[in-house]
Amino acid sequence: MxxxxxxxxxxxxxxxxxxxxxxxxxxxxxxxxxxxxxxxRTQRIMESVSVSGEVGGAGGAYSYEALKRLDQLWSNICSAQEVVQEPQQVVSTVPNLFRSSNLANKAQGSYDVLVCGGTLGIFIATALCAKGLRVAIVERNALKGREQEWNISRKELMELVEVGVLEEEDIDRATAAKFNPNRCGFERKGDIWVEDILNLGISPVKLIEIVKKRFISLGGVIFEGCSVAGIDVYEDAAVLKLSEDEILLSRLIIDAMGNFSPVVKQIRCGKKPDGICLVVGTCARGFEKNSNSDVIYSSSSVKKVGNSKAQYFWEAFPAGSGPLDRTTYMFTYVEPQPGSPKLEELLEQYWDLMPEYQGVSLDDLEILRVIYGIFPTYRESSPLPSAFNRVLQFGDASGIQSPVSFGGFGSLTRHLGRLSSGIYEAMNGDYLESQDLSLLNPYMPNLSASWLFQRAMSAKEHTNVPEDFINELLYTNFNCMQRLGDPVLRPFLQDVVQFGPLSKTLGLVMLTNPQILPSIFKQVGVPVLLDWSKHFLMLGYYTFLSTFADPVVRPFLNTLPSKTSFRWRRHLEAWKYGAGLDYKL
Structure with a gap:
């Protein structure tokens, strides 16, 4: 009954x-x-898979219940009005001294830096600990890595060695899989093969455990199972209030709580993201051919999903859990609006499309994990300037993301040295006001210019462009980059946009395939192209400044007052990183 x-x-x-x-x-x-x-079908498959407990960070949950929760969050984002909302006020400014307040003797601990969010925050926390600062991490879950591997190159991981977070031999200990060659594929068009790009599968469980032990050995403290209830910023301190009515005292709080940080929601006033990357996938066992990877593979045409359209892209990598295990991702770019596809709807199509893409029957596979996530991006204020004294955003929370995947681990490795040195200098000089901290998350024209890529790769309704336009555009661009050689192709594949390579690529595209230009205007829109042109010109300007002005200014830095020197160092870094000139082949 x-x-x-x-x-x-x-x-x-x-x-x-x-x-x-x-x-x-x-x-x-x-x-x-x-x-x-x-x-x-998604529910049946997911409920048949054994999953462990959830961990912090994007992609840290695998259960069907967690999928439904994330889909509900995504639906709320899509249905939200464009008007500015009034989010929860997590950070409050208190206009007096903490040492004279009635809470002065109630703090459970006092630190130089508190890092909120440990999955990626452990890296900046360890880098600062290595410089001699007293650092603590607050993590609402257990501080451990997810089961699903991170794909990255050894070159990027060496950045962690250079800042003292890892020893070089730790890279081998954390590496679960290695694979070459790697394909950039375009359905019905052709393939481009590269070496040593995203060719390591790093186990987050092992990597974070290694870094966690190093952090503790350097004197770091970890508060696990603690949620952030609020932050009070005094003139002389920042107070972190935990949900258990405990408080921790620090000089600086670093917000590493990810894309959906409550502090970021407050700063952005609940504004909708301008774009979202929806990702679904699996780690499965049963792949006989499993030696190479797909960095990106684009479907030949736009697909219908629910009441909207989607252009699908794929990534696939051997997994470290077994010789027949393989991770496959399907992702798409959308604008958050009513009718946008849900993750479960994408997974329903994934079960049909993935076997065709990978050349294997779904019945022959054992699903080990189902993977899913949503990654937002904003056109404005990315990176996100500090809105409060003594509070700084880091990682995904800061908006310093990959221009292609919107993920943050690769960006983290490239910027960790710059950020850890800048934070250390700010702490030594007590330059902790919002205008000083904002210099650590400056405007970067290469990141802003990359917005056009996401817009061009998003399926649009009523644009009157051919169904295979996006696939054709990507193939044309990648083919031109390959012809121009490694100095053009490799930086882009590692999420670095530079003025020279971008200019050469655009010029060659217009020469070799000029008939595609009208479709680009229809797909992207003239207002977006005009806005992008400003960032493209600034990319050239920053390239000029870093190349020619930096050598003139840098010798005089040590002759300037300390605060002026601090600010000029940040400007030089902004020119260099904003032009992508930190990247070396």
């Missing part, structure tokens, strides 16, 4: 073709019974 909703049956038209009800007799009466809702 509990499986059915019963309604009396009068034997007339309720049994028409397509009627979902079934007849059931109970005593002398006949009832129409509506069977309990049939579980979706």
């Amino acid at each position: 509990s499986l059915f909703q019963l309604q009396p049956f009068n034997g007339i038209s309720q049994l028409a073709v397509g009627n979902p009800f079934q007849q059931k007799k109970y005593g002398r009466r006949t009832f129409l019974c509506r069977p309990q809702a049939v579980a979706s």
Whole structure:
């Protein structure tokens, strides 16, 4: 009885073709019974997979219940109005001294720096600990890495060695899989093969455990299972209030709580993201051919999903859990609006499309994990300037992300040295006001210019462009970059946009495939192109400044007053990193 909703049956038209009800007799009466809702294929698959406990960070949960929670969050984002909302006020400014307040003797600990969010925050925390600062991490879950591997190159991981977070041999200890060559593929167009790009599968479980031990050995403290309830910023301190009515005292608080940090929501006033990357995928066992990887593979045409359209892209890598194990991602770029596809809808299409893409039957695979995530991006204020004294955003929370995947680990490795040195200098000089901290998350034209890529790779309604336009555009661009050689292709594949390579690529595209230009205007829109032109010109300007002005200014830094020197160092870094000139082949 509990499986059915019963309604009396009068034997007339309720049994028409397509009627979902079934007849059931109970005593002398006949009832129409509506069977309990049939579980979706995604639900059946996910509930058949054994999952461990959730961990912090994007992609740290694998259960069907967590998928439904994330889909609900995504639906709320899509249905939100464009007007500025009033989010929860997490950070409050208190215009007096903490040492004279009635809380002065109640802090459970006092530190130079408190890092909120440990999954990626452990890296900046360890880098600062290595410089001699007293640092503590506050993490609402257990501080451990997720099971699913991170893909990166050894060159990027060496950045962690240079700032003292890892020893070089730690890279080998944390590496679960290695693979070459790596493909950039375009369905029905062709393939481009590269070496040593995203060719390491790093185990977050091992990597974070290694860094965690180093952090503790350097004197770092970790508060696990603690949620941030609020932050009070005094003139002489920042007070972190935990949900357990405990407080921690520090000179600086670093917000590493990710894309959906409550502090970021407050700063952005609840504004909708301008774009979202939706990601679904699996780690599965049963792949006989499993030696190389796909950095990106684009579908030949736009697909219909629900009430909207989506252009699908793929990534696939051997997994470190076994020789026949492989991770496959399907992702798409969308604008958050009513009718946008849900993650579960994407997964329903994934079960049909992935076997064709990978050349394997779904029945021959053992699903080890189902992976999903949403990654937002904003056109304005990315990176996000500090809005409060003594509070600084880091990682995904800061908006310093990959221009392609919107993820933050690769960006973290490139910027960790710059940020840890800048924070250390700010702490030594007590340059902790918002205008000083904002210099650590400066305007970067290469990141702003990359917004156009996401817009061009998003399927649009009513644009009158061919269904295969995005695939054709990507193939044309990658083919031109390959012709121009490694100095052009490799930086872009490692999420670095530079003025010279970008200019050469655009010029060659216009020369070799000029007929594609009208479709670009239709797909992207003239206002977006005009806005992008400003950032493109600034990219050239920053390249000029870093190349020619930096050598003139740098010798005089040590002759300037300390605060002026601090600010000029940050300007030189902004020119260099904003032009992508920190990247070396």
